[in-house]
Amino acid sequence: MKHYPGVILAGGEARRMGGTAETKVDKAMVKLGGAPLIERVISRLEPQCATLAISANGDPKRYAAFGYPILPDATPEQNGPLAGVLAGLDWAAMKGFEAIVTVATDTPFFPKDLVTRLGAVAQPEGFGIAVTEEAGETRWHPTFGLWPVDLRHDLRIALARHQRRMLQFAESKGAVPVLFETAEGEDPFFNVNTPDDLQQAEAQLA
Template identity: 55%
Template sequence: MIQPHGLILAGGRATRMGGGDKGRLVVAGTPLIARVIARLGPQVDALALNANDDPARWADLGLPVLPDTIPDRPGPLAGVLAGLDWAAAQGCPHIVTAAADTPFLPPDLVPRLLAAAGPSGLALAATQEDDRIWPQPTFGLWPTALRDDLRTALGDGIRKILHWTDRHEAGLAIFPTDPINPFFNVNTPEDLAAAEAMT
């Protein structure tokens, strides 16, 4: 199977952190975005960043910067669509996404998502606590064949990832949360302090 391209989702407004680019926040001396690149990059054939506004602020990363193609920042599904269009133009049949504020993402994210793909080729990461399964919808395997369906859904007002992925019977790749939740993300100053304590 052709290895997927990777897409780091960094298109949000970071309002709970007071704005700015959360990926630039530093944990144990290393920016969050650098931690995500180090973990996701070796698992994919190519890597890009979904971000809005001036792309020059990310120039030091040496990655393609893909802005949303849907206006008004409708959320991560718009970033997924930008990544799918990018991958399709390069002949890659799928992408794997990860959020820019998750410093502990799994080093085996991609192979486990590929193994969990549902009938449409979609898969999402998830965690399990007790008997409850918690999807982690910004971490997924997305086939480029569904990009026009996603474009239509966004045009129809769909914003929640699970509202769209449920239509296509996404598989789930379940990851352990011990000793830490690999999808822990930094939304607040308290989260940043917690991430520092976990490194």
Template identity: 50%
Template sequence: MGEIAGVILAGGRATRMGGGDKGLRPLGDRRLIDHVIARLAPQVGALAINANGDPSRFDEFGLPVLPDPLPDFPGPLAGVLAGLEWAAAEGYAAIVTAAADTPFFPADLVAGLTRAAGPDRLALAASRDASGKLWRHPTFGLWPIALRDDLRASLLDGLRKIVLWTDRHGAGLAEFAHTGHDPFFNVNAPEDIAAAELLLVHQ
């Protein structure tokens, strides 16, 4: 834990939610991002938020707010790069990322990703759907500081899809079992809030 920092990816534009910060939408008596912070903070040595725009809207959390280091919303990999550069300056060896709209991810996310790390110390989370198909969740990953220059070069070359880059580096896959629901259920649209409220009752 002491060598790994956490980064909450909140840099998306939430177009299916009508814009704004999905992480600041209410869920129960808190907001989505409050649930994410509560789950990730105990698993890591330090925590930051990747978000663009006015950082003051996150002031109450008392966490560093990291904008994408590249313009024009190049996607989650830019948030990963922002986190890697921040964590490198703080003396960490790696980061684990979590999406701001996924409030029920595993409490052992960091441990599972660490066990599954590939030869370059990369790993992505995965879970199976009702049919048994295994799905990768690329915004939940373990990312070593040592690959940050490679990631920046790849982004500048136009790479946007996470798995293209992680496959190139032999990322391991950490499969997390369902506990009555997909632990990586995320809130993409307004109707997902109602589903999340039901899941919250059974946590």
């Protein structure tokens, strides 16, 4: 499934990590096991994709060392991860791709077969979102999905109407749930939001 490009969603102010409006923390650069979170995400996603891009606002120089295009939000206002998805879709369309796979920069343990499984269920022109199940409850992970470039027009309209909820938009467009199993209670989409989460991730890495 390496014909899909990957887009890393690296926005967010990381306030739960200790950042504020005045002293922002770049969550993507928070270190886990001595390496920035985004570096660990790149290492996991790179073998699965044709190429990568990083969706991020602000100074692009902070990610220059990784060697991938930096995509600022495509809308005048910063509308969160959906705006990052739109930027990724616009970029992919210019490159001639049919779809993108998105991942979150704060989720370092996502499956190594993420792209293959999303693509197998959704197909190139389809739309799939990762889900997990625990105790009979389904949990959607909309930052991990296969998004066809044909969604660009509808997504642009949704953002203009200030729609920011990824799952709401995905469900309205018929996204297919793609089930990923949890191993011994471990969520492959565990994300690092707080210092306690970072400690848990360090333990999992060890």
